[in-house]
Amino acid sequence: MSAVSERADPAAWRAAGVPEEVIAALLRVDDPELPGVNVIDLGIVRDVAMADGRVRVTITPTYSGCPAMKAIEFDILTALATRGFEDAEVVTVLDPPWTTDWITETGHAALRRLGISPPPKAGGRGALFEAHHPACPHCGSANTEEISAFGATSCKSLHRCLACREPFEAFKCH
């Protein structure tokens, strides 16, 4: 197990000499299944480094079967190439395993804008076996019920607000 299990930190990349344009480019790459939420705020980008003038981006999958990983890799390479970093490299790692605790506050706000309730913090193991009652992203009510633990993508579950009666998605605690 790697020692690096905490959230990645763009400040550390800047301090290590990664140009601001590289970070700016990555902040514009969204998860294709969550348009409006970028791959840094989702915690998918684990590291950015420069080696001999080449950008090396390390990413990690949210779920084992996430079908968006290839698209994300392609989008990152395209975003960097259009800003002049043409021989960038994307490396995928599994360890440490991704957790929803790595989603930033900005990421939480972006999820809410998409009508997706963000995951609770510190997703303890016990939490997975208790019903998850996220607040409604539309009216804010805590009076909600789970429809299904599985949604349109691996990372989301389906819920219904009992106050405003709207269905909504929530990001699963992981």
Added chain:
Amino acid sequence: MQEQEKDLFEYLLRLGDTTCILSHRLSEWCGHAPAIEEDVALINIALDLIGQTRMYLDYAGRIEGAGRDEDALAYLRDAMDYRNLLLVEQPNGDFAQTIMRQFLFDAQHLPLLEALTGSSDAGLAEIAAKAVREVRYHLRHSSQWVIRLGDGTEESHRRIANALERLWRYTGEMFADDDLCRRLADRGVAPLPSSLRDAWLANIDPVLEEATLSRPADGWMQTGGREGHHTEHLGYILAEMQFLPRAYPDARW
């Protein structure tokens, strides 16, 4: 390959073939499940399992070092070379049989992965750490359905009880030790299958009780999947799954 690498390769095939075949079975429900939410749930579980399969078979291919990648291992091996548990190749049957098959497997899969996160093999440990979080959701889902069907109507109870009775004979294989498992356990690579049985029972007993189902007595258990001796069903799965890459070798999107 050295002896230790051969053992690891063989073990990765057991893991990867099991998740591959179960994933394929679940994918057969796409568009056919009793409700849209359940369709989505079964396919999500299938997606997790195929993701796990890719990690195991990719790793197996690298350990083998003979140029076979995950696709070559999945698509170009015959039934006798598949190492999956017999349980997961059993037909979907009705919804109750699919759920019971999933439940009996998930209840073992979770403690297996929890043990593998502490494997002395770093590559295996990191795959297990990734997969274990997904499988917690699988077990929660299949447990809820077993309770709902068992403690539901007379008809749903009859069907889930039949499924339990029919599939029980395939559960013994999950806890049977063999020489490979003993060598891997000695080196701290993988737990002995028999050591997982108590955790499995702790997962299934309370659920069966709440579902008003009785755990069948342990009778004769069907084994052989790990040696490539499969039930007739596997060949049909592989015929469908492998048709395209075998008919059009090296086909690309």
